[in-house]
Amino acid sequence: MAAPMPPYGEKGEAPPPYFNLPAAVQAAPNPGPPQGQYPPQGQYPPQGQYPPQGQYPPQGQYPPQGQAPPAAQAPPAAQAPVVVIATQxxxxxxxxxxxxCGNCHAKIQTSVRYEVGxxxxxxxxxxxxxxxxxxxxxxxxDDCKDAIHHCPSCNTTVGRKDGI
Structure with missing residues (x-):
C-alpha cells in the first residue's frame, strides 16, 4: 500500500492552480473603478428633464429638452366603493x-352551557x-364536557367548544 501524500507545505510545494488560465490573464492587474465618470465628491450630478410622475410619453418618443409631455388622459369616473363586512x-x-351575536347583532357576553361529549x-x-x-x-x-355558547338576548347557539 502506498504511503499517503503529505499535506501541502511539508515539501515546500504550493498547491496546484485551480484554473488553467493563460499567463497574461493571471498576471493582469485589477484596473480599479473607471476614472472620469463620477462627479467630484460632495457635488450632485445635474438633474435632467424628467416627465412628471404618472405622465409618461409613449414608449420610444421622449419630448425635446425643455418641453412638457402631453397631458395624460383623465381616469374614468370612480364608482361608489362596495363595503364588505367580513366577520372572523x-x-x-x-x-x-x-x-x-351573528343573529341579533348585539354586543354580548355569551352564556355557556356544558354538555356531556x-x-x-x-x-x-x-x-x-x-x-x-x-x-x-x-x-x-365542566372542563371535561363540551361548552355550548348561547346569546343571552336571542338564545341562539353562537358557538361550540368540543372537549377533543
Missing part, C-alpha cells in the same frame, strides 16, 4: 366570551380501566 370566526373556549365518555372509560371505580368523576367536571 371566533375561537370559542370553555368560558364565556365577549362578541357580537366525547371527551367525557372517553375519560370515564379510561378511569374505569385503571381504577374500576370513580369513573363518574368526568361527568361532574
Amino acid at each position: 370566526p371566533a375561537n370559542f373556549g370553555k368560558y364565556p366570551m365577549n362578541m357580537t 366525547t371527551l367525557t365518555i372517553l375519560l370515564c372509560f379510561v378511569i374505569f380501566l385503571f381504577t374500576g371505580i370513580c369513573c363518574f368523576i368526568p361527568f361532574l367536571i
